[in-house]
Amino acid sequence: MTNLHSFTGAPPPSSTKGKGRRPPRAVFPIAVPLIGVAVVLFIMALVFLKRRLRKSYVAMALETIADIFTAKSLQxxxxxxxxxxxxxxxDNKIGEGGFGRVYKGVLGNGQEVAVKRLSRSSVQGAEEFKNEIVVVAKLQHRNLxxxxxxxxxxxxxxxxxxxxPNKSLDYFLFDPENKRSLNWSRRYNIIGGIAKGLLYLHEDSRLRIVHRDLKASNILLDGNMSPKIADFGMAKICGVDQYEGNTNRIAGTVGYMAPEYMRRGQFSIKSDVFSFGVVILEIVTGKKNSSFHMMDRKVLYYFNKVWKHWRRGEPLALLDSSIGDSFAKNEVIQCVQLGLLCVEEYVSKRPTVASVVNMLNSSSVTLPTPHRPAVFRSHGSESIVEELEVEQSNTERISIPSSVNEASITEPYPR
Incomplete structure (x- = not known):
């Protein structure tokens, strides 16, 4: 049979080469689309990231511009x-504290304001000061x-x-005449309002702020006798941006400071809880927590008295006599128990402010059993406490201020 390729002059096909070339012809069309898809996905990812970064930069830029305008409007x-x-x-001076003096003022538009002239101890620069003002000015709550x-x-x-308008809580609470305007219902509402304000500072605001000088004189009362916490954020404004840590410069008022803060300079949101516990007990009893020094041992007789009545099952005996018979028994007992829980020695045993708010809002919550207040544990047996309690009557005539210069000694510490 004549070979057809002999007429055309074309060489005969090689079966071996033909079989070897067929797989590349099949793979090549498949590989190209896969590479193309990968490239497209890569480009899409780059575009997505670029847009996302651009949005974040735009948002940051807009926020910065807004803060600049806010700072100008606040100045x-x-x-x-x-x-x-x-x-x-x-004649316009209405108060004084560790951060400076406070004056009543009336702006050009007729608005009454409180003007705090800060002491010159702050080491913070002008721009930092403005930035912190803008941030703290954004913190708004009915109890601040x-x-x-x-x-x-x-x-x-x-x-x-x-x-x-109604000055501070201590103006009413510790004055024999003024305290009569604080019935139990108002006192209970004040405790709840302070708790809500603290909860906002500790957990719900843009910042986590430790007040570090919570006391009756830093709780102001509005026209409806609702509480408003004052001087919050002062540590941050003056250059301290931590919400927990150590400091060699103790800030606060004797009698309200937590033991770990006084002894080791350690502070946290639980330090505020301790101070709040003291305020709760003061609101219940209508008496100021006073501190005395005896035999080189600091004894807070106030806590001793509260603990003694609680241990004997007589919490109602602590209630301010000016309230009379119009009060809710379960609420008084609850507040005494809450106060003792807040002044626990060990930080971990103190409740959070969120827990306190929950306990105040729900009658079904079972409160833990409180322990003896912190100040007495380091003194050993209860016999020492009882012995010092007897000697209290001989020292009550001694007048010792509960804070330096009769004012808050809250101060910023250097970074």
Whole structure:
């Protein structure tokens, strides 16, 4: 048979080469689409990341611009403040604390304000100061005193707050006549309001703020006798941005400070809980926590008295006599128990403010059993406590201020 390729002159096909070339012809069309898909996905991922980063940068830029405008809107001139306070007249002075003096003022639009003229101990720069003001001014809650603005000129650093008409809690609580306006219902509502304000500072705000100087004089009362926590965020404004840690510079008021803070300079949100426990007990008893030094041992007789009545099953005996017979027995017992739980020696045993709010809002919650207050554990047996209690009557005539210079000694510590 004649070979057809002999007429065409084409070489005969090689069966071996033909079989070897067929697989590449099949793989090549498949590999190209796969590579293309990978490239497309890679490009899409890059575009997505670029857009996401661009949005985040835009958001950050917008927030920065908004903060700049906010800072400008919050800033007052020194001349405006001097006019508002009659040049910081002594007649306008309404308070004084570790951070500075407070004056009542009236702005040009007729709004009454409280003007806090800060001491010059802050080492914070002007821009940092402005930034912290903007952040703290955004913290708004019905149980917090609202920061309205600031003044920053030369060495002057001034804060402008809303004016709260009914002064501070201690003005009513520890005055024989004024305390009569605080019936039990109002006192219970004040305790609940303070707890809600603290909860916002500790957990619900943009920042986590430890007050570090919570006391009756830092609780202001509005026209409805609702509480507003004052001086929150002061540590942050003056350059301390931690919410827990150690410090060699103790800030606070004797009698309200937690033992770990006084002894080792350790502070946290549980330090505020301890201070709140003291305030709760003061609201119940209508008596101020006083501190005495005896035999080189610090004894808080106030806690001793509360613990003694609780241990004997007589918590109602602690209630301020000016309240009379109009009170809810279960609420009084609950508050005494809460107060003792908050002043526990060990930080881990103290409840969080969230737990306190929950306990106050629910009658079905079972409260833990409190232990002897912290100050007595380090003194050994109860016989020592009882012995010192007998000697209390001989020392009650001694007047020792519960805080340095009769004022808060809250101060910023250097970074």
């Amino acid at each position: 007052y001139s020194l001349t405006e403040i001097q006019i508002a306070t009659n040049n910081f007249s002594v 005193v609202r920061l309205l603005g600031f003044c920053l000129e030369g060495e002057e650093k001034i804060l402008i707050y809303e004016f709260v």
